[in-house]
């Protein structure tokens with residue numbers, strides 16, 4: 001047995017204006033999960049401690065919370081893997097969510113983004129038109145198996161820095177789930193689904209990999225790359241800033257072997273977008289200050305970009321860079 005000190009975030013939106021913390025000491029085996037430690041504290045010490053849970057087996061997705069600074073499933077986290085030298089386990093609600101009561105948060109923004117996907121199969125005809133079930137080959141199913149393991153725990157959403165600065169961003173779980181239907185050969189709404197998730201700011205993802213910490217190994221970050229690739233291959237909503245930026249970055253690297261920054265700015269903003277170009281003038285000035293652009297180039301809008309990439313000299317081993325691009329099948 002070990003004495004574990006649960007340092008618990010306490011807040012009730014019905015009565016409190018600011019949160020406080022309670023320390024609850026429990027004598028339990030140190031291999032007890034954080035969820036069971038909280039259950040023990042609730043049953044034996046303070047029945048008002050609030051948190052969501054159901055399965056205790058990492059399958060319902062209810063118990064995600066912040067544990068010693070890292071968001072994860074409380075039912076999958078033994079205390080001895082997270083407690084500090086003094087036996088403290090600190091629990092907080094998931095970041096990126098409004099707390100309701102203790103570790104219970106308002107999940108509406110997460111569910112709303114998920115609902116916008118129409119997360120159900122939309123086939124081109126009715127089930128009744130089929131004499132048998134709709135069959136999918138093992139090869140086609142393989143693509144969907146991992147993402148179908150998502151338990152909607154919102155851990156990835158809580159970890160996403162883009163959600164924290166731009167709440168309109170769909171977030172990793174919704175994009176991963178969009179992939180689940182985009183790549184389903186039985187679904188007839190592939191283009192509409194790509195357009196919908198693009199409208200929900202697919203291209204804001206910064207590929208920071210924070211969401212790769214997923215308790216069910218869905219790897220939302222990799223699925224986001226797959227959805228972006230589908231958008232490019234299917235040419236869906238490519239005239240937006242995000243895809244334009246991705247394409248011009250790839251193009252400059254492939255053609256010159258380096259990141260041609262002035263070309264990237266013009267390609268992203270739009271060569272004839274005067275208002276947009278005025279907005280990036282401070283950035284151009286900083287580039288001049290750091291020697292990435294000469295004052296003359298800036299004055300004429302960047303000589304090399306004005307003349308196009310053809311005017312730029314590739315690096316000596318540019319063919320090696322091109323070989324890497326081809327091996328990655330980057331569509332430019």
Ligand code: SF4
Pocket residue numbers: 149150151152153154155156157172173176213214215216217218219220
């Ligand atoms: S992708 Fe993973 S972390 Fe995100 S909601 Fe699904 S199971 Fe949870």
Ligand code: SF4
Pocket residue numbers: 156159160161162163171172204205206207208209210211212220221224
């Ligand atoms: S990879 Fe994208 S979706 Fe995932 S946490 Fe980073 S910004 Fe968010």
Ligand code: FES
Pocket residue numbers: 035052053054055056057058059060061062063064073074075076
């Ligand atoms: S209680 Fe169901 S996932 Fe933790």
